[in-house]
Amino acid sequence: MSRAATSAVDVRSLVAAEETLDGDPEGMAGQMSRLCRAALEALGVSGVGVVVTSDEGPTTSVASTDVxxxxxxxxxxxxxxxxxxxxxxxxxxxxxxxxxxGTARRWPALVPAVRGLGVGALFAFPLQVGQARVGCLDLCSNRPGTLSRVGTALALDFADLATVWLLDGQQRASRGVAPDGFDGALHHRARLHQAQGMVMVQLDVDLGEAMSRIRAHAYATEHSLDAVAGDIVTRRLRLAEDVR
Incomplete structure (x- = not known):
């Protein structure tokens, strides 16, 4: 089956058929959660998530099906x-x-960590239109195995739909109004950027090096990037000059 046989209308129908669960956020964030659940069922993988990105790379998760x-x-x-x-x-x-x-050679730190979580395969599809890059659709499988041609086509269609929603959300956010349910994700991104700027000034390094220092501390202390950024912003943590 070609991708043409799996239209965006079909994917929208799959998402629309997903029931709203207790705990689902309101608005667009809730739509993203239902999109992830619909993709999980359609693709037969173990987990689906949507992350948003900035020019520097992935910044935060806005929806996922599982821990x-x-x-x-x-x-x-x-x-x-x-x-x-x-x-x-x-x-x-x-x-x-x-x-x-050989993926361990591509991602030497990530692969052992995710295999320890029982993950056997990973797939990521960029969310983009033209030069605009807004996020990624991530798929996890607890068993190794390739996606079928039909599965790949469906994943691309789910990615296209997620792209439309995220672009709409970013357009609203640019007018100073956070998309419904996205307040936490946008706050996470803002806090990380604030922490990056503070470290840059404190250690007299560029922005890229500042982020590397924050990541190194998070990895060494086994804390989340968001937790470390929060400690920096609230001045509970000041990175030492020799932290790498």
Missing amino acids: VTRQVAELQFTLGEGPTWDAHLTRRPSLAPDLRD
């Missing part, structure tokens, strides 16, 4: 490597159907 998928996203934020990063930077899907093979 492990959120943990994989957080590990990629912290370590600065993985399929989500590659998909964002290359503007092409990044597919790792078997984490037991």
Whole structure:
């Protein structure tokens, strides 16, 4: 089956058929949660998530189907490597159907960590239109294996729909109004950027090095990137000059 046989209308119908669960956020964030659940059922993977990106790379998760998928996203934020990063930077899907093979050379810190979570394969599809890059659709599988042609086509269609919603959300956010349910994600991004700027000034380094220092501290202390950024912004933490 070609991608033409799986239209955006079909994907929208799959998402529309998903029931709203207790705990689902309001507005667009709730739509993203239902999109992830619809993709999970349609693609037969173990987990689905949507992350938003900035020019620097992935920044935060806005929806996911399970704890492990959120943990994989957080590990990629912290370590600065993985399929989500590659998909964002290359503007092409990044597919790792078997984490037991040479992918460890591509992502030496990430692969052992996610395999420890029971993940056997990872796939990331960029959310983009033209030059606009807004996020990635992430898929996790607890068993190694490739996506079928039909599965790949469906994943691309889900990615297209997520792109439309995120672009709409960013347009509203640019007018000073956060999309419904996205307040936490936007706050996470703003706090991380604020912490990056503070470290840059404190250590007299550039923005890229400041982020590297924050990531290094998060990895060494086994804290999330968001937690470390929060400690920096509230001045509970000041990174030492020799932190790498």
